[in-house]
Amino acid sequence: MSSSERYVVIALWTGMCFFASLWYLSGSLWIAFIAGIYACGSTGIGLGARRLTQAGVLLPLIAIAVALGFPPPSHWPALIAQFPDFIAHIKVAVAG
Secondary structure (H helix, E strand, O other): OOHHHHHHHHHHHHHHHHHHHHHHHHOOHHHHHHHHHHHHHHHHHOOOHHHHHHHHHHHHHHHHHHHOOOOOHHHHHHHHHHHHHHHHHHHHHHHO
């Protein structure tokens, strides 16, 4: 496979990962479609290809975690706010 063919395959894969993951996470077909086209096009022409490809790996992992029962992204700020209390209770339990 030549270098240009490899870039095309990576761009298409990144666009499909963005589309499927964002469609699952947001529930909006249009947001997923626009983000997938943007990721595919930008990766294809080389603008931010490395970061978009990394995000194209991260988004499906987040979608899989949510599908397996991890709280959806809308609940994450509350979980992050409760994290210091969680750590304090662990320290108390271990020390006591």
